[in-house]
Amino acid sequence: MDRMIGIIGGSGVYEISGLQDARWQRVETPWGAPSDEVLTGILNGVRMAFLPRHGRGHVHTPTTVPYRANIAAMKKLGVTDLVAVSAVGSLKEAYAPGDFLIVDQYIDRTFAREKTFFEPGLVGHVSVAHPTCARLSAACVAAARTQGMTVHEGGTYVAMEGPQFSTLAESRLYRSWGADVIGMTGMPEAKLAREAELCYACVAMITDYDCWHPDHDAVDVAQVVATAMKNADKARGLVAALPGLLAGPAVDCTEGCGHALDSAIMTAPAKRDPEVIARCMPVMGRVLKG
Template sequence: MLGFIGGSGIYEALPLTNTREEDVTTPFGDPSAPLTVGEFGDTGREVAFVPRHGSHHQYSPTTLPYRANVFALKTLGVTHVVASNAVGSLREDLPPRTLVVPDQVYDRTKHRPLTFFDEGLVVHQPFADPYCPELSAHLVESARAVDESVVDGGTYVCIEGPQFSAVAESEFYRAQGWDVVGMTTIPEAKLAREAEMAYATVTGITDYDVWKDESQVTLGEVLENARANEDAIKRTVERAIETLPADHTCDCHTALDGTINTPADVVPADVTERLAPLVGDYL
């Protein structure tokens, strides 16, 4: 099964049939909304969708239930996750309404749980490549196959939000050579890796952040350009779902191998039970 995390506008445009809602209870609370599962077009492949910010965009980038969202997808049997994010541009040559598939991330968040393994079980997960290289390449190929212009690679600096950046912050990010700024790829990418799911995102640029002419970033501008990006993202995601080989696997699917630092015989039984969908094969 393939999972999709993004905005409701994108989901509503995907050709899903025979849809059903799945209410999934997780050890980390409820997901942003009940997950919608449906068959994609004529492929027969099931896709599970979760609206990242909730059905009515009621969760902020800081308070939305990232762990519950990812855990719920894992519980349903999802092995690959495609996400979409609205981002600001930190480069003159990346104007609004451009698609970028990033390959790196810089974490500037401060108040979010970053791991499933914070009590009774310690896991040191490598994260040198934050996004699955194979799934990212597939997204780039998919965008180009449907004649969408897309930038392959780049660094996504993830800020806390929900406020946009100050000018000094924006200029600092640019000085580091980073490419786009957003609020939601962390801890999503980290959690997907801990859940042994291949994860990649296609981002749509909505603004030039605040560095360009020191203009204010407005919600109206962001929403207008996000809507304009929807069709390009939808076409890219559709192509990616249609053409991803059913038997595709990668190193992400065994990411926990060799990373658990706590001996199995001292892990509390309730922790083992609670995290069984993640570590059952290892403990």
């Protein structure tokens, strides 16, 4: 199977430039339609799939994004390497607006979202001790450096329920935890990608210092959007560099992403609900077949 790179674009990143044979296509999943149609094509010889997380025109809130459908759509199209681009606020002085951070850990503070493909009749627990793919993350770092971007390797992303910005007390609390950036869409996206056995990396575009910083004590949308637009050009350059770093046939990931479900399913085969099995087959077919 050939490699296919999937991109889920966040605020400010609504397309991929330079795609050959580009077309928007509708993808249906057992969890409904994804945020939008998916733009597919070929970039520098590698198949690509792009999905705007909030939909074109930014119609979905962070809470109403159909995360399960988004991940299922990417899996259905044949994506092997999934890169999420997300706008975030910085919780550390060293990570300045305009910088990029390649996330490797999450603190999930969301509470109003469907967070798993599992359900009664098919119960499972997938490990998210290491929620991102180190191999794919390293490729993102390398791609960023080819573009001359300021990129930081590894960091913790606090995912908060949205749409809202932090209170000052919350911002100070997250800093006390040692978190690096804060955003509204990192979870459950990363966890669902792990359940779907996809290699997943998160490129966090820093737009502001959050309200803890004396110069950013009143973070507003205009400020965030302005920085996101500047970052978006850099992010598109990063995406364009990925095919050259990831070209070639898809092989088993050295990080084990493709086998995340090997020991995850708890429900005994005789007790599994056939309807749930059928629903989960598009994302878990490797371990459910037979």
